[in-house]
Amino acid sequence: MLLKDVIGQQEVKQHLVEMVQQNRLSHALLFLGKEGSGALPLALAFAQYVVSQPQAAPVVEDLFGGFTALEVTPSFISPDEIQSQPAFQRAEQLIHPDLHFSYPVIPKKSGDKPVSADYINEWREFIKLYPYGNVYDWLQFIGAENKQGNITADECNDIIRKLNLKSFESEYKVLMLWMPEYLGKEGNKLLKLIEEPPANTLFILVAENDEQILPTILSRCQLVKIPMPEATDIEAALITRSNASPETARQIAAICEGNYREALQLLQHSEEDWQSLLREWLNATLKGGPVAQIKFTEEASKLGREKQKQFLRYFNHLLEQSIRIKVMGAENITVADNERDFAQRLNKIASVSQQQAIIDELDKASYYIERNANSKMLFQALTIKLFHIIQNKTIVSA
Numbered sequence: 001m002l003l004k005d006v007i008g009q010q011e012v013k014q015h016l017v018e019m020v021q022q023n024r025l026s027h028a029l030l031f032l033g034k035e036g037s038g039a040l041p042l043a044l045a046f047a048q049y050v051v052s053q054p055q056a057a058p059v060v061e062d063l064f065g066g067f068t069a070l071e072v073t074p075s076f077i078s079p080d081e082i083q084s085q086p087a088f089q090r091a092e093q094l095i096h097p098d099l100h101f102s103y104p105v106i107p108k109k110s111g112d113k114p115v116s117a118d119y120i121n122e123w124r125e126f127i128k129l130y131p132y133g134n135v136y137d138w139l140q141f142i143g144a145e146n147k148q149g150n151i152t153a154d155e156c157n158d159i160i161r162k163l164n165l166k167s168f169e170s171e172y173k174v175l176m177l178w179m180p181e182y183l184g185k186e187g188n189k190l191l192k193l194i195e196e197p198p199a200n201t202l203f204i205l206v207a208e209n210d211e212q213i214l215p216t217i218l219s220r221c222q223l224v225k226i227p228m229p230e231a232t233d234i235e236a237a238l239i240t241r242s243n244a245s246p247e248t249a250r251q252i253a254a255i256c257e258g259n260y261r262e263a264l265q266l267l268q269h270s271e272e273d274w275q276s277l278l279r280e281w282l283n284a285t286l287k288g289g290p291v292a293q294i295k296f297t298e299e300a301s302k303l304g305r306e307k308q309k310q311f312l313r314y315f316n317h318l319l320e321q322s323i324r325i326k327v328m329g330a331e332n333i334t335v336a337d338n339e340r341d342f343a344q345r346l347n348k349i350a351s352v353s354q355q356q357a358i359i360d361e362l363d364k365a366s367y368y369i370e371r372n373a374n375s376k377m378l379f380q381a382l383t384i385k386l387f388h389i390i391q392n393k394t395i396v397s398a
Contacts, residue, residue, distance in 0.1 A: 001045040001092065001131070003079045006038050007260055008233035012226060013079075016046050020053070021076050026222040028194050028203040030180075032210055033226025036259030040178060041131040042226060043206045047174045048091035050202060051081050051099045057172045087170060094124045097168040100175045102159055104135060104141065104149030104182040113154045132261045134208075135179050151179070153186035160193055163201055176204045181212035181217050194220045228258025242267055251339075255317040265311055274314040275342060285387050286349070293383050301376040308369050312362045319355045319362075322346040350390050 003013050019025045033039030053076055055210050057126065082088050089097040101123060105114045116123070119142055126141050133141075139149045159175060167173045180187070194203055194217065204219060207213055229237075231253040237260065238249035244267055256263040281300075284292035300308065322343035346355065370374065 001041060001048060003042075003045045003049060006042045006045055007237045008229035009038060009042055009226065010059060012042065012224065016078055016224070017049075020050060025050070027197050027201060028205070028221040029224050030205045030207060030210070030213075030218070031226055032207050032223035033229060034208055034259070035134045036132060036256070036261035037226045037228050038132060038227040038260060039206050039208070040133075043176055043178075043204050044127065044131070047099060047176045047202075047204055048088065048096075049079060049082055050172050051096055051170045051174045052085045052088040053171055054085065054087075055169075073150055084096065092187075094120075096170070098170040098173045100159070100162050100173070102151060102155055102175065102177040104139065104151055106139070106144045106147045106149055113152065115152070115155045116157045116397060117158065121383060132264065134261060137261075143361055149182055150184070151177070151182045151187070153189065155218065156183075156186055156189040159190060163193060164198060167200065169298070172200045172202050173198070173374050174204065176203045176206065178206045180207050180214075180217060181206045181209055183214060183217070185214070187214045188216055191216055191220065229260060231258070234258065235262050236258055238263060238267060238277050245328070255313055262310075262313070265306055266313075269310060272307070272310070274311050275318075275338065277311060278315055278318070278342075281383070282349075282386075285383050293380070297376055297383065298381045300379045303375075305369055305372075305375075307373060309366050312366050312369075316359055316362050318343050318346060319359050322350075323352055323355055326352055354389050358386060361385050361389070 003017070006013070031039045031043045033042075077085060087096060088162075091099055094101070101120070102116045103119075103123065105113050105116055108118065124143050126138055130137055130141070135149065138149070157285050159177075163173055163175060165173075183190075197203065202223070205213075205217075210218060228367055234256065235246075235249045235253035238244040238252060239246060242264070244252070248267070252263050252266045256266060277299075281296050284296045288296075300311070303311065318339060321339060325340070326347050350358065361382060365378055368378055
């Protein structure tokens with residue numbers, strides 16, 4: 001993967017390249033970015049860029065006591081030229097001998113002590129198919145079902161063994177450790193290696209939540225913050241990479257809040273008529289009574305977790321548009337006509353404070369859905385809360 005293949009992140013890319021060019025590369029980097037930000041593909045592209053750099057020319061003593069380089073080689077290759085390097089072809093296929101990976105895994109059978117190398121073929125396939133995937137996608141990809149993934153003590157020992165070997169062909173040995181949040185206390189085994197690594201060894205940790213990383217590891221890394229991509233970058237990516245129509249891409253980019261993984265999920269279900277379902281829900285909540293509410297709850301509970309989250313996210317999007325229209329005026333908001341009409345109708349039934357309260361409840365519901373809450377009970381409770389917020393002008397607290 002080339003750096004230019006990563007969506008957006010121009011400033012971060014430039015900063016990373018300058019660290020290599022100016023020989024300011026820290027021995028341990030922590031790429032910190034939320035799900036869908038592109039932290040994983042960016043870290044991967046950077047790791048491949050570093051490991052594909054040509055080795056410095058060997059220096060030998062000549063007959064008269066001086067020192068000369070056997071051949072002149074550039075100190076670095078630019079991102080635009082790196083693809084021409086033979087090492088890059090191996091790095092791109094994730095088979096480069098000096099590029100190592102660590103990630104959460106599960107035992108293949110009871111009593112196993114798994115290490116990442118056991119799943120290297122699955123990892124190569126996963127990266128190829130889902131470079132913006134999250135850890136849930138990965139664990140489902142390897143058939144974890146309800147099993148908890150871990151980066152084990154045996155994995156830490158394997159990392160130490162690998163990085164104490166001499167590099168095979170590149171200037172750097174690179175270890176990319178994805179989701180250090182899954183390191184338990186056994187991660188302390190890596191402290192000395194991270195703090196005093198062998199020469200030309202680079203650790204790249206890729207995380208979503210720094211609060212879940214061992215403080216002892218966190219303090220030894222240079223932080224590289226990965227922001228969420230701009231909506232315009234996501235819109236362009238959906239059009240060029242997924243053949244989305246400009247209108248669909250624009251709408252999804254506005255809803256996904258910079259999360260490209262979520263954007264791809266939304267694109268898969270872009271034909272879903274969320275607006276009609278939302279109209280049904282609000283009518284059942286405000287006018288239909290218990291029978292209509294139960295009918296909707298049954299319907300929503302059958303959607304499946306991903307669709308439920310997307311439905312709630314769409315409702316949130318319309319509420320945000322509604323608030324913007326109220327504050328800035330409809331003529332100053334760029335939005336599809338059908339969404340503008342629906343958002344203006346929302347303004348008629350709920351004030352800004354009520355809409356904000358609904359947004360808060362929808363966010364909580366999405367959180368619980370992510371954690372496998374009973375969807376029927378969740379939507380029933382959410383319906384009651386919406387009724388009280390809108391009809392009784394009551395802000396319901398959980």
